[in-house]
Amino acid sequence: DAKTTQPNSMESNEEEPVHLPCNHSTISGTDYIHWYRQLPSQGPEYVIHGLTSNVNNRMASLAIAEDRKSSTLILHRATLRDAAVYYCIPLVYNQGGKLIFGQGTELSVKP
Amino acid sequence: NAGVMQNPRHLVRRRGQEARLRCSPMKGHSHVYWYRQLPEEGLKFMVYLQKENIIDESGMPKERFSAEFPKEGPSILRIQQVVRGDSAAYFCASSSSAGLTDTQYFGPGTRLTVL
Numbered sequence: 001d002a003k004t005t006q007p008n009s010m011e012s013n014e015e016e017p018v019h020l021p022c023n024h025s026t027i028s029g030t031d032y033i034h035w036y037r038q039l040p041s042q043g044p045e046y047v048i049h050g051l052t053s054n055v056n057n058r059m060a061s062l063a064i065a066e067d068r069k070s071s072t073l074i075l076h077r078a079t080l081r082d083a084a085v086y087y088c089i090p091l092v093y094n095q096g097g098k099l100i101f102g103q104g105t106e107l108s109v110k111p
Numbered sequence: 112n113a114g115v116m117q118n119p120r121h122l123v124r125r126r127g128q129e130a131r132l133r134c135s136p137m138k139g140h141s142h143v144y145w146y147r148q149l150p151e152e153g154l155k156f157m158v159y160l161q162k163e164n165i166i167d168e169s170g171m172p173k174e175r176f177s178a179e180f181p182k183e184g185p186s187i188l189r190i191q192q193v194v195r196g197d198s199a200a201y202f203c204a205s206s207s208s209a210g211l212t213d214t215q216y217f218g219p220g221t222r223l224t225v226l
């Protein structure tokens with residue numbers, strides 16, 4: 001399995017951008033990088049995924065390093081509702097889609 | 112389109128009893144995954160099923176735990192003779208397929224407490 005390293009916790013102010021880093025130096029060329037988040041007392045929810053190019057959706061942007069050994073999830077304007085644990089998960093070919101969760105980054109947002 | 116449904120949301124069992132957790136995937140989804148989150152720990156994959164078949168059960172404890180996803184009806188995670196260490200939140204997720212770009216949609220979880 002590709003190993004990931006994320007900061008245990010980060011703090012942000014409301015309405016400011018947040019950059020959540022992830023190192024995945026053992027990722028292989030076919031592994032997609034997925035991000036999920038888990039709000040308190042809820043099930044995880046999908047945020048975004050990408051392979052090589054930077055990706056944008058209504059929730060966030062994903063910036064992937066050229067060597068693919070790291071990526072950064074960008075929340076453009078953090079809200080209180082974005083307080084959650086964010087997980088960076090490489091999805092490995094031939095693994096049936098199962099998600100291997102690391103410890104994630106707990107994001108707190110201050111008003 | 113209703114999301115992934117899990118019931119019950121909370122389940123209390125005494126040691127030695129059986130626990131049955133149900134998961135109804137999103138409409139049109141034939142892939143179901145079960146994950147467990149022990150208190151103060153991360154989410155761990157347990158089992159992956161595709162209609163009537165267990166595809167990957169590498170995360171399931173060897174004893175007392177079983178899972179099924181029948182042709183009709185919800186997926187069931189069954190825990191026999193529960194022990195206190197089984198107390199956890201159990202989440203199921205569903206997807207339309209199992210490719211590298213497919214999204215898993217999670218249910219709200221069942222919180223199992225073993226007394």
